[in-house]
Amino acid sequence: MSSTDFHRVKRLPPYVFAEVNAMKARARAAGEDIIDFGMGNPDLPTPQHIVDKLVEAVRDPKTHRYSNSRGIPGLRRAQAAYYRRRFGVELDPESEICVTIGSKEGLANLAQAITSPGDVILVPNPSYPIHPFGFILAGAAIRHLPVGQDFTFLEQLERAVRHSVPKPLALVLNYPSNPTAQVVGLDFYRPVVEFCLQHGIYILSDLAYAEVWFDGEPPPSILQIPGARDIAVEFTSMSKTYSMAGWRIGFACGNRRLIGALARIKSYLDYGAFTPVQVAATAALNGPQDCVDEMRRTYRQRRDVLIEGLAAAGWDVPSPPASMFAWAPIPPRFASMGSLEFSKMLLQEAKVAVAPGIGFGEYGDGHVRLALVENVHRIRQACRSIKQFFQSQGVNAVADRKQPVKAKAS
Numbered sequence: 001m002s003s004t005d006f007h008r009v010k011r012l013p014p015y016v017f018a019e020v021n022a023m024k025a026r027a028r029a030a031g032e033d034i035i036d037f038g039m040g041n042p043d044l045p046t047p048q049h050i051v052d053k054l055v056e057a058v059r060d061p062k063t064h065r066y067s068n069s070r071g072i073p074g075l076r077r078a079q080a081a082y083y084r085r086r087f088g089v090e091l092d093p094e095s096e097i098c099v100t101i102g103s104k105e106g107l108a109n110l111a112q113a114i115t116s117p118g119d120v121i122l123v124p125n126p127s128y129p130i131h132p133f134g135f136i137l138a139g140a141a142i143r144h145l146p147v148g149q150d151f152t153f154l155e156q157l158e159r160a161v162r163h164s165v166p167k168p169l170a171l172v173l174n175y176p177s178n179p180t181a182q183v184v185g186l187d188f189y190r191p192v193v194e195f196c197l198q199h200g201i202y203i204l205s206d207l208a209y210a211e212v213w214f215d216g217e218p219p220p221s222i223l224q225i226p227g228a229r230d231i232a233v234e235f236t237s238m239s240k241t242y243s244m245a246g247w248r249i250g251f252a253c254g255n256r257r258l259i260g261a262l263a264r265i266k267s268y269l270d271y272g273a274f275t276p277v278q279v280a281a282t283a284a285l286n287g288p289q290d291c292v293d294e295m296r297r298t299y300r301q302r303r304d305v306l307i308e309g310l311a312a313a314g315w316d317v318p319s320p321p322a323s324m325f326a327w328a329p330i331p332p333r334f335a336s337m338g339s340l341e342f343s344k345m346l347l348q349e350a351k352v353a354v355a356p357g358i359g360f361g362e363y364g365d366g367h368v369r370l371a372l373v374e375n376v377h378r379i380r381q382a383c384r385s386i387k388q389f390f391q392s393q394g395v396n397a398v399a400d401r402k403q404p405v406k407a408k409a410s
Helices: 017-029 048-058 073-087 103-114 130-137 153-162 186-199 256-269 275-286 290-312 332-350 376-392
Strands: 097-100 120-125 141-146 170-174 202-206 232-237 250-254 325-329 367-371
Touching: 017 332, 048 275, 073 097, 073 250, 073 275, 097 103, 097 256, 103 130, 103 202, 103 232, 103 250, 103 256, 120 130, 120 153, 130 141, 130 170, 141 153, 153 186, 170 186, 186 202, 232 256, 250 256, 290 325, 290 376, 332 367, 332 376
Parallel strands: 120 141, 120 170, 170 202, 202 232
Antiparallel strands: 097 250, 232 250, 325 367
């Protein structure tokens, strides 16, 4: 019997990133220099004052005991203070905030808490894999909402609800989006909240990239919309904001009923993150925020170098207004091969690793995702390699360039 014989494992498709990852590993084992834009794994160091607080806390033997699965009170209060100053939203740390072991764990455990077999969940496509698969593992049926320049979100939402049996239980949102980098404003959230209130549909909003923004206004919270807390929970993360990806700290905030269900499930599954990590996360939220400004400046510079370098190579890619990703349409010369084969070709010929868009859903297959996790020198090197590869394939750096079309949000 293989691992794929088990019911829940059988519901998971083959991991489409595995093939590219295996090729990358073989190339590196052979001594090849691979520039890796594939995984959104922050390369910036965690700010020193946060590390110092971790070291201070871990020296206290009392912190080595079991922690609190809901999160230590000081960290929940710090998250409430963040929502107050950033979004003007007042949250009760006792009933409206739960600390999670990363937002990914929080979403998956909330799916386990609220989902019955056969429940319908509405998920954008393309989307970050945990958004559909957290619910698939919980026994749900997923109805995909295609997003992109050819689709209007509210129309897709209304159509999905009209044609779903049973009525959908929940809707997943993610803005700034991973993988598409799309951002929305309160004018997007307002009719969505009103629609879901009318139809009794929960909203799970993934706001992991709340602080990784470059242009225009900072991304808003869905909880700023009146009535949203009656149906919505929002997930945030320390991973990108403070370069704490490996520390595994996130939050669920919002609707008391959903937060209570998540906390109850977690009480049976874990004792929360290691207390010194939670203490350090508290220091991050309550301490100086110039490190966040520096993070933003670094990713903005990388974004600009990448977009300009790809344009010079003949690859027009929309400049992402937020997130740490560029969502790149496959150049016309290679469009027919699909994102997986194009990704493999880039790796083999240009020594550049990217994430194939098909890994984020069928509507992502015309794109690849590039993460801003290499320094400026390496980004320029990658763009030169891509340009050389394109030229070897007869791609004209002028004639093959097309102006990007901005996606419609609503």
